Amino acid sequence: MKFATKAIHTGNEPNLKEGGSGDVVVPIHLSTTFARAKVDRPTAGYEYSRSGNPTREALEKNLAALENGKYAFAFSSGLAAMTNILLLLKQGDHLLSIDDVYGGSRRLFTKVFGDFGLEFTFADFCQGKEILPHLTKNTKVIWIESPTNPLLKIIDIASVAETARAKGILTVVDNTFASPYFQKPLDLGADIVIHSMTKYIGGHSDCVAGGVVVRDEQLSVRLKFLQNAVGAILSPFDSYQILKGIKTLSLRMKRHEENALKIVDFLSRQPKVKKIYYPGLSTHPNYDIAKKQMTGASGMLSFELDTDLALSVKFLESLKIIAVAESLGVVESLIEHPASMTHASIPAEDRAKIGLSDTLIRLSVGIEDADDLIADITQALEGI
Numbered sequence: 126m127k128f129a130t131k132a133i134h135t136g137n138e139p140n141l142k143e144g145g146s147g148d149v150v151v152p153i154h155l156s157t158t159f160a161r162a163k164v165d166r167p168t169a170g171y172e173y174s175r176s177g178n179p180t181r182e183a184l185e186k187n188l189a190a191l192e193n194g195k196y197a198f199a200f201s202s203g204l205a206a207m208t209n210i211l212l213l214l215k216q217g218d219h220l221l222s223i224d225d226v227y228g229g230s231r232r233l234f235t236k237v238f239g240d241f242g243l244e245f246t247f248a249d250f251c252q253g254k255e256i257l258p259h260l261t262k263n264t265k266v267i268w269i270e271s272p273t274n275p276l277l278k279i280i281d282i283a284s285v286a287e288t289a290r291a292k293g294i295l296t297v298v299d300n301t302f303a304s305p306y307f308q309k310p311l312d313l314g315a316d317i318v319i320h321s322m323t324k325y326i327g328g329h330s331d332c333v334a335g336g337v338v339v340r341d342e343q344l345s346v347r348l349k350f351l352q353n354a355v356g357a358i359l360s361p362f363d364s365y366q367i368l369k370g371i372k373t374l375s376l377r378m379k380r381h382e383e384n385a386l387k388i389v390d391f392l393s394r395q396p397k398v399k400k401i402y403y404p405g406l407s408t409h410p411n412y413d414i415a416k417k418q419m420t421g422a423s424g425m426l427s428f429e430l431d432t433d434l435a436l437s438v439k440f441l442e443s444l445k446i447i448a449v450a451e452s453l454g455v456v457e458s459l460i461e462h463p464a465s466m467t468h469a470s471i472p473a474e475d476r477a478k479i480g481l482s483d484t485l486i487r488l489s490v491g492i493e494d495a496d497d498l499i500a501d502i503t504q505a506l507e508g509i
């Protein structure tokens with residue numbers, strides 16, 4: 126099946142067996158426990174909802190299919206999903222991360238797992254050979270976001286994964302910004318894909334959720350064990366919400382990209398806009414890699430105004446349709462100021478080091494009418 130068909134049908138198959146109800150929408154199974162006729166045999170494979178729940182399982186099956194993976198696991202947030210990946214490691218292990226990783230990921234690495242003896246290095250790399258100087262004999266994981274947040278850098282996933290694999294190192298890709306509609310890291314050689322499903326996959330700003338997808342059976346066994354042993358599972362209701370969101374994922378992603386292209390075109394003609402970061406722009410430094418590994422550039426873009434911090438803030442606060450808010454990848458357009466919002470937890474000197482300036486603005490383009498979004502940006506620009 127093709128992507129849009131899988132998004133709607135995989136995991137959502139109606140139960141047409143004798144006694145099945147034929148629901149075309151997966152029921153929300155709220156039961157925490159499952160009764161048995163035989164003491165030593167769960168009735169339909171379910172024992173207790175932390176270890177397995179039919180609604181969550183439907184979502185996990187669907188998510189695995191979207192990423193061309195085999196096994197998926199749903200968690201109560203993107204960070205809970207990442208925590209389960211980090212728990213694959215042990216004291217003394219080293220993780221190499223791309224430098225402008227999501228602020229919450231960096232916080233989880235250094236301020237939580239750092240205290241448990243994991244070592245972290247943050248570096249700027251694009252190709253596999255560029256990771257070599259940063260590897261130690263204890264490096265177990267390379268952590269990539271592509272596009273990155275908020276500078277929309279592109280990392281050559283196939284090249285990094287190939288170099289890592291040759292050294293027995295796992296490649297993890299946070300695919301939140303591209304969504305599986307535009308990029309499938311497992312097809313590019315990555316071992317683990319993680320998602321904040323709060324963003325594009327859920328898409329409606331009404332559910333915090335995380336997901337992990339793998340192909341390798343051995344990894345899946347350990348992850349399933351950890352999901353149950355640690356317990357940060359996604360609830361049945363939230364699993365239903367995400368499954369519902371996924372049904373329109375392909376339509377939404379197309380529109381996000383279409384609108385982003387129109388806004389980028391508009392911004393590129395504004396004298397008050399100094400710089401635009403968008404992987405769908407042919408002037409993006411890694412446009413060729415983006416074209417090779419993505420089928421579209423999605424709806425995330427950043428830009429710098431040719432002004433100071435105070436007027437950048439004034440611009441943001443003058444917007445009427447576009448909401449100033451954290452989060453991204455949802456139907457409504459959201460705009461934010463990384464230095465004071467999403468990336469405020471990164472020390473100022475580290476922000477400067479990775480090129481994250483105080484006038485940088487990140488825009489998550491929604492699926493409203495692009496003309497209205499452009500009119501809103503126009504009136505806010507006029508005020509500065």
Ligand SMILES: *Cc1c(COP(=O)(O)O)cnc(C)c1O
Pocket residue numbers: 202203204205227229230270274299301302320321322323324333334335453
């Ligand atoms: C939001 C986000 C996360 C964290 O996910 P939560 O669902 O908020 O826990 C991780 N990575 C990226 C790229 C994100 O945008």
